[in-house]
Amino acid sequence: MEKLLMIVDLAKCVGCFNCLMACKDEHVDNRWLPYTDSQQKHGQKWIDPTRHERGKAPYTDLCFVTRMCQHCDEPHCQKAFPGAVDKRGDGIVLIDPNYAKGNRELVDSCPYGMISWNEELNTAQKCTMCAHLLDSAWTEPRCVQACPLRALSVIKADEETIEQIIEDQCLKPLTDGSNKPRVLYKNLERYTNNFIAGALTYMDGKIEMAAAGAGVRLTLNGTDLLETETDFFGEFKLDHLPDDSGTFQIFFTLDGYKPLETEVTIEKESVCLEPLQFVKK
Ligand code: SF4
Ligand code: SF4
Incomplete structure (x- = not known):
């Protein structure tokens, strides 16, 4: 039937x-x-x-x-x-x-x-x-x-x-x-999963600029999970992370600038990072 x-x-x-x-x-x-x-x-x-x-x-x-x-x-x-x-x-x-x-x-x-x-x-x-x-x-x-x-x-x-x-x-x-x-x-x-979001910037003289097109890579215990780029506003969003999924490392790259990295632990909520700024090599 x-x-x-x-x-x-x-x-x-x-x-x-x-x-x-x-x-x-x-x-x-x-x-x-x-x-x-x-x-x-x-x-x-x-x-x-x-x-x-x-x-x-x-x-x-x-x-x-x-x-x-x-x-x-x-x-x-x-x-x-x-x-x-x-x-x-x-x-x-x-x-x-x-x-x-x-x-x-x-x-x-x-x-x-x-x-x-x-x-x-x-x-x-x-x-x-x-x-x-x-x-x-x-x-x-x-x-x-x-x-x-x-x-x-x-x-x-x-x-x-x-x-x-x-x-x-x-x-x-x-x-x-x-x-x-x-x-x-x-x-x-x-509804069930969380995201990590934030923004990347760099200094152009005395003006803080949005780091559009910067590389963003999410890893867990050395394994790559997600890769994306920042948008026109220098913002990124890494989605689909379940509750209590662990402590992630995030690596950021932008041509001509020193790479950045940070660590984020996902518990029961999405995480919004403070803006991070690239420094020239
Ligand atoms: S399911 Fe959502 S979009 Fe569809 S009628 Fe209900 S509230 Fe509106
Ligand atoms: S959702 Fe609740 S009311 Fe509906 S069939 Fe399942 S147990 Fe019964």
Whole structure:
């Protein structure tokens, strides 16, 4: 049987919240029983683009991580409440509205925090991947259809094809993947990894100039990892460094000037260096 895979691309999402608005439009004041009861207008987000910043001024970057029920293949919510949660053949996980009524413990059964409590209806709810639409010949849930940058996409295919797509597009789970989520993330390193950034200068008489085109080489324990050049402003950025990845050596070169080097330890945050200045040979 063909299964669904939702892909969220961090490099494309700009945090416009269209997906959240489309979800509200579809589910607030609409009862799609037996899939789900209506969504609460305020205080519930079944899809949630959350802002994530890295670095410090002047070297910062920003991305949005869109979270929703991960439609896990081994759903913790179902293990905790087998009678209340249905794992469909196409991969969608649904909470039975009858069992969810008054069952607040369902909210805590999701390790991703994706089940929310509807105070008005006294019930536990979450994203249904718009199963009521997909079962009526729609090819995409409302959030995917509403995303102007195609940061969200849904694929329906056999498991072998899906495995190939996961490998080709380097798709990753949001956390450790232990619940085997069917929502996977592209360019997740913009959220999980760190960068080292800085600027290089040299003196031209009494004027400090940006060292454009200087060589920058990152090494770890004597092994070259990354190589780049400074841009027009003499700035560089070395990205994709995981948390606690070690103490790196960085070597800088510019024709006619003495080489520079520095050491940087990456723990849980990106590192922004003070400007370094080349001195003539
Ligand atoms: S993300 Fe949470 S609510 Fe959704 S299937 Fe997984 S465990 Fe259940
Ligand atoms: S609609 Fe698309 S681009 Fe806009 S916040 Fe949602 S995922 Fe991001």
